[in-house]
Amino acid sequence: MARSPNQKRKLLCLCQLLWERTDEEHPLTVQELIDALEGMDIHAERKSIYDDMETLRTFGLDVQSRKGKAPGWFLGERPFELPELKLLVDAVQACRFITRRKSDALIRKLESLSSVHQARQLQRQVYVAGRVKAMNESVYYTIDKLHTALNARRAVTFKYFEYNMRKEKVFRRDGKRYAVSPYGLIWDNENYYLAGFDHARREMRHYRVDKMAELAVTCLPLQGDEACRNFDIASYSQKHFGMFSGREGQVRLRCRSHLVGVVLDRFGQEAILIPDGEDRFTVTVSAVVSPQFLGWIFGLGDGVEVCSPAWAVDELNAQLQAVQRLYRKEESL
Template identity: 30%
Template sequence: MIRIRLLTIIDCLSTYSSKELPLTLQEIKTLISQEYDLDLTDKMIRNELEFLQSTTSTYKVESRNSAANYREKAYFLENTSFQIHELRYLMDAVSSARFISQLETKQLIYKLRGLTDEITSKRLANELIHSEGKIVIKHFADNVQSLHEAIKANKCIKFQYGRYNVKKEFILSREGSFYEVIPLGVVWYQEYYYLVAKEWGKEKIIQYRIDRMSSVINTEGIWAPDPGFDLERYVSQLFNMYSGERRNIAIEFDNHLINVIIDRFGINAKIDPISDNRFLLQTEGIVSDGLVRWLLTWGADAKAVGPADLVERMKKEITRYSGLYT
């Protein structure tokens, strides 16, 4: 009975109290009677509250003078799991993730709000509005987990891969044949999960959208981690997750893009003024269609200087682009 009393008071404080709205002893007593169908005396509740405020208790119950009666104490259970802003971050991340279906989004947000008291939960009622639609992907969560487990166990995997055509039909690449790869890491980039991997027997590293993968299966193959490969560094050099050759690149930008470049390459990026209104960025990056298209987003405010093959790719793409409007 003593354990039931203690657990009931803990649950009552966890559900109905907060730092902003603590509960008096009489309020606790009323709630326990109404919501838990348990009749406790003032002494029983007071004894449990004294224990919960002692150093012996693993729960941190605080008290202060009641706003209604300064002679009366009011109690609340300090939330040691999540602060309200932390829950808000998690809720917003779930809401914005396109690969989490609308139904699963609602279920996850409901569970997240259940990790705090009712008062704080109500403050989290206003959900993030996402500008892009959700997509439903069969076995997506299972695939992500399978990939993480394969990477941890150094297991090779195989899977089928495909894309939609203009008729909105999902067509498997290679006529449905399996890709066999060494999985190096899972990356979340611009609302999508990607697998960074090497195809079996090849050295080139390729990124695969996980929502386009199906039938993910472990193989008998085992791979040894490359101590010289830094996944975080590699991903930082990609542009829109396109694969390519790692090169030293140099790009001129108009000064008004300085914050964009610092956001992308970091405060320690090698940036040098070259005129009153232009600066030069020198960095290591993956030369690819992704880099070309990323540079084109800035129009004439960005100019590739080197390497020479990047400059040529830019010229060809600009010629092709301008030809659409002749």
């Protein structure tokens, strides 16, 4: 029999069929493969299918066959297992810095790494009601540019904005560009932040990536002192609660014993806990005392006491008094 003009596509089409339509629970029989190839205007005989499967296996694909109640051929091991894809899909869906449109596009690409049958499970995994997503569509590409700058050790410039009551962008510094030497990217509190040396303020600062606009990678080398060159991104993100700024120091806390897990979750297993009485312990942590840090303290009620330094205790009392004045004012109305 003469070879059809589409025979050269046969091996590629078989590979595509295995990738898209099969998995361990959904094999295709030889006849089903032949019928599918016929639909692509490719003639195939049973013996040639067996030869082609061996060729694909030699090439490196995990092509497997099974006999019994559900016989057929299927693709076994893939670059990602289904539980791993579910985890990645959920992470993409949960990320606030990725817009809804970009999330949907990324999830469709992740679905293509599985069979069509497994992709349905990923679609069920996707739905999470009420997730707040970023409004800045360009953040996806901004992150890519920042990685480029970090790898090339080059400074970046950008405009930085906030939103007003009408959800309009309002640029800081009257729209003047920020010049920053990037030293790391931090994913904290469901947002991406750039940690870098601000050329104008001559200090380390951090910026939310989804609030950057018109970012450009320059040809300027990194600036910063010795502390910047030895920048520890893990330590920096641990100190800044919710990435809020404030005065940094060694803060000693006295906590109830049932909060051991809470303290270790926040400050890591390296935190040194010192017993203090029957049901309390003390711990000294490096922290930036910001409103967010104080809010974390308030949230634990009488389970945590700030012991030192004195200025941290003063800030806690000042915050408490400010909140009390607010509610006393409302009661007097």
